[in-house]
Amino acid sequence: MRAICYLLLTIPVFASSGCGTFHNLKDRPTGPMFCGTGACYSFGGVTRSGLLAVMGIPSGAVGIVSGNIAIAQGDFGPGFTEVGQGLLLTGAGVIAIVDTPLSLAGDIVTLPIAYARSKEHRWATWWGEESMPWPESSPPMPESGAVHETIDP
Numbered sequence: 001m002r003a004i005c006y007l008l009l010t011i012p013v014f015a016s017s018g019c020g021t022f023h024n025l026k027d028r029p030t031g032p033m034f035c036g037t038g039a040c041y042s043f044g045g046v047t048r049s050g051l052l053a054v055m056g057i058p059s060g061a062v063g064i065v066s067g068n069i070a071i072a073q074g075d076f077g078p079g080f081t082e083v084g085q086g087l088l089l090t091g092a093g094v095i096a097i098v099d100t101p102l103s104l105a106g107d108i109v110t111l112p113i114a115y116a117r118s119k120e121h122r123w124a125t126w127w128g129e130e131s132m133p134w135p136e137s138s139p140p141m142p143e144s145g146a147v148h149e150t151i152d153p
Contacts, residue, residue: 019099020052021045021106025113029120040117045103045110049096056093060086 023037024044031039035055036047063086070079107114116124 019045020047020049020096020103021110023048024107025110025117029117029125040114042111042114042118043104043107044114045107046100049100049103053093053096053100056089056096060088060090060093062086063089 022045024040024047027038027040027044029040033039036044036051063082065086067079067082067084067086070082073079113124
């Protein structure tokens with residue numbers, strides 16, 4: 001019974017292992033970057049996991065405290081929402097602490113792929129967000145005066 005409990009507790013840790021590396025390889029080869037995300041680059045996974053570990057826990061704690069202040073002032077709905085989001089962000093930061101060394105190992109293994117992807121080599125850019133169109137290439141919206149016919153089956 002004890003082994004099953006330990007197994008159930010370790011599943012979320014191993015399921016999130018290398019999450020930063022996965023997201024790094026999924027991003028476009030080039031593009032705008034914000035807090036280490038938005039483009040694929042060498043050791044981007046450990047950067048993402050490390051930033052979440054460093055910024056997630058304090059940001060979540062601030063959300064929890066401000067949510068509790070809102071609850072004390074009588075704003076129950078927004079207060080509980082803010083507390084829940086703060087707990088979620090704090091939990092993600094704690095998981096990112098465990099994920100950071102795993103992302104480092106994943107980044108070392110995938111270094112040639114991330115480097116080739118950042119240099120836009122064809123063999124390394126056929127998956128992820130590179131294969132999706134940019135938002136500017138979305139289909140045009142119909143004009144306001146346009147009439148659309150619908151055919152009933």
